[in-house]
Amino acid sequence: MKKKIAWITDSSAYVPEELKNHPDLFVIPLSITFESGTYEDGIDLNTEMLYKNIREDKEIPKTSQPSVGKFAETFEKLKENYDAAIAVHISGELSGTLSSCRAGGELAEFPVEVVDSLTMSVGITRLIEIGMEQINDGKDYKEVAEFLREEAYKTECYLLLGSLDQFYKGGRMSGTKYLLGNLLNIKPIITIYKGKFDLLEKVRSEKRAFNRMIDLFDAAYQKSDIKKLYILHGNVMDKALHYKDELLKRYPSLETTVAELTATITVHSGEGTVVLAWANDHKH
Numbered sequence: 001m002k003k004k005i006a007w008i009t010d011s012s013a014y015v016p017e018e019l020k021n022h023p024d025l026f027v028i029p030l031s032i033t034f035e036s037g038t039y040e041d042g043i044d045l046n047t048e049m050l051y052k053n054i055r056e057d058k059e060i061p062k063t064s065q066p067s068v069g070k071f072a073e074t075f076e077k078l079k080e081n082y083d084a085a086i087a088v089h090i091s092g093e094l095s096g097t098l099s100s101c102r103a104g105g106e107l108a109e110f111p112v113e114v115v116d117s118l119t120m121s122v123g124i125t126r127l128i129e130i131g132m133e134q135i136n137d138g139k140d141y142k143e144v145a146e147f148l149r150e151e152a153y154k155t156e157c158y159l160l161l162g163s164l165d166q167f168y169k170g171g172r173m174s175g176t177k178y179l180l181g182n183l184l185n186i187k188p189i190i191t192i193y194k195g196k197f198d199l200l201e202k203v204r205s206e207k208r209a210f211n212r213m214i215d216l217f218d219a220a221y222q223k224s225d226i227k228k229l230y231i232l233h234g235n236v237m238d239k240a241l242h243y244k245d246e247l248l249k250r251y252p253s254l255e256t257t258v259a260e261l262t263a264t265i266t267v268h269s270g271e272g273t274v275v276l277a278w279a280n281d282h283k284h
Contacts, residue, residue, distance in 0.1 A: 071104020091195035113145035162272025224280035
């Protein structure tokens with residue numbers, strides 16, 4: 001008999017409308033603590049509140065992974081209708097969510113295949129969409145999870161940080177560097193490599209940063225088969241659309257999705273951030 005499989009992810013994932021309404025997908029929220037209190041991402045924290053808190057707080061907000069108990073409770077409930085679950089989460093290097101999930105599954109004695117997306121946001125979404133198709137085709141859930149762990153290596157992702165404020169508040173940058181950075185209008189471009197944030201380069205001026213981000217996509221497009229590009233932004237829809245227009249001029253048939261960054265990411269990268277993400281498939 002075909003096993004019934006549940007899908008689990010966390011609130012760092014980008015969940016488009018069609019997935020929001022999917023009966024087999026369960027999103028476990030990370031919590032975000034501001035000076036005014038702790039909120040569950042996506043549940044009692046909306047975009048407006050998020051940016052208001054980011055602007056007004058002197059301390060950087062803290063994000064914390066869902067507790068082992070929260071996962072165990074979810075799996076206990078799922079036992080009634082499901083045989084097993086595949087959980088795709090934010091990179092294990094960026095958050096402890098994966099290990100919470102694993103421990104929760106053991107506690108509830110529920111079979112869970114945990115997949116490290118090695119990234120966040122749309123990188124997670126893509127893996128879930130591929131996996132759901134394979135489960136529908138009747139593949140075994142363990143086999144599907146194994147395939148997704150390999151597939152995770154194909155994601156390429158660049159963040160153009162919107163503000164140095166968040167990095168400075170978070171103690172990742174000294175006061176002098178922060179002042180100098182703002183003075184020289186420095187725009188850091190960060191990549192996620194093997195699951196970790198890595199400073200790729202610092203570019204001076206918004207325009208140069210924009211061109212550099214486009215170049216990074218161009219280089220990947222020449223080498224790989226890229227079916228879809230995601231453009232994510234931290235409250236700067238106009239900037240995101242500027243990227244979309246420029247890239248569609250060059251690649252008219254490219255499928256693009258523009259979406260708002262999730263709160264868990266924005267509290268670290270700052271308002272004004274733009275992210276380009278895609279998957280590199282081999283050219284046939």
